[in-house]
Amino acid sequence: MDRRKFLLLTGALAAGCGVGESSGGETKKLRYQGWTGQVNPPELAQDLGYLGDVTLEWVGNTISGPQDIQSAATGQVDFGGAFNGAVVKLAVSNAPITAVISYYGVDEAQFSGYYVRADSKIQSARDLPGAKVGMNTLGAHAEAMLDIYLQRNGVAKADAANVERLALPPVNTEQALRQGQIEVAVLGGILRDKALQTGGIRPLFNDFELLGRFSAGTYVLTKQFLRQNPQTAKTFVTGVAKAIEWSRTAPRAEVIARMKDIVGRRGRSEDTKPLDYWKSYGVAETGGRIRDKELQLWSDWLAERGDIKPGAVKVSDLYSNEFNTFTQAG
Template identity: 70%
Template structure:
């Protein structure tokens, strides 16, 4: 059995469509390096089983003389941008809410591009069975809501949905979020 190099593995996974693509959203003041030939090296964290847009861009030749240096895998978007803010990496990515919270706390980051969320082209929805008694935000009071373990964006969207339908903070706290 032959072993694929990391670059060929990324290409293979990308071609199969098995990996989700993300884009870094922030940059730290930190540690990219420049050599005498103008080549820059950017340190970053990856995601297990995923090809990042930076890796894809490098493999497709879009980064020209910029070299990526993988320093390990991240466990979450907030952790990824915290690593950038503390200079352990040169860029990172997280959902917009995490970026806003970190920036609001005074972290030395700058948002460059939004890489996921909801807008006119991308939709996140909440679904129930056709025979479910849940029909509105108020029907969620006291109910459990299941989300995947990377559900911070979905949880933020749920909070906005509840606020827009004037479910009070006290009523929202009656709802239990459950990671599934």
């Protein structure tokens, strides 16, 4: 049975007894999708023992945040995570979801850079109209950063519209840049670091320089799940918060070693070498607590693009920190 059919089946089974329900009261098992070769904060939290009697059930991998939160909204999984713009857009479509904790973001170590070839004539935002920019997903984080960069540097809307945005698999983006198929490549993490080691490219800007430290994505659960399983939700969210803080304070080598051990033990034939380049989850706030501005930025961007109506959503209604009981002391 392929993953899509499996998810549909498990979603249907969950719907049969109510999403998140179990015959004995609150559910203690959360279904989720992972990412190949990565250890996300809930997986780290479980391994550290921070989830108590709550367990995670992996049902497959995803390559798309929007797909992941859509799966959560429809009950195919119990939680999903995505870029905050996708969360806003899904909420505007009346999906019954609530963001409960930030799980990734941008800081000095964890950022996406916009790179050109060393001999490129592109020196500033005003040189970008007519250029091709390769990024992993359209309508998400990378495109939002590009739009903000163009706007802040005085590029007119008509000219900004002439910047061609292309969706490319991350593993192919550097090659496309070096071969001249695109003029700008958006690179992050191991792909960025390896490309810089090879040389021949230079940065145009990065999202940390543009906006400083900020949390960029959140995990969501359905409102029904939160009503039916408040204690499970609290255990889950607080455990994830603890894992985020552990990853900040533990020596980097220890974090990487633990992640490699997790990947090795789950037995999915994944390459652990990319984890050597892990530096940070990039979450800005202590314990991943969510702030209005982290969603308002994307609400404003989506409205500017015409994807949602201005004022279509009150961002404070989209999230809750109620289930996050983490404090520095505990």
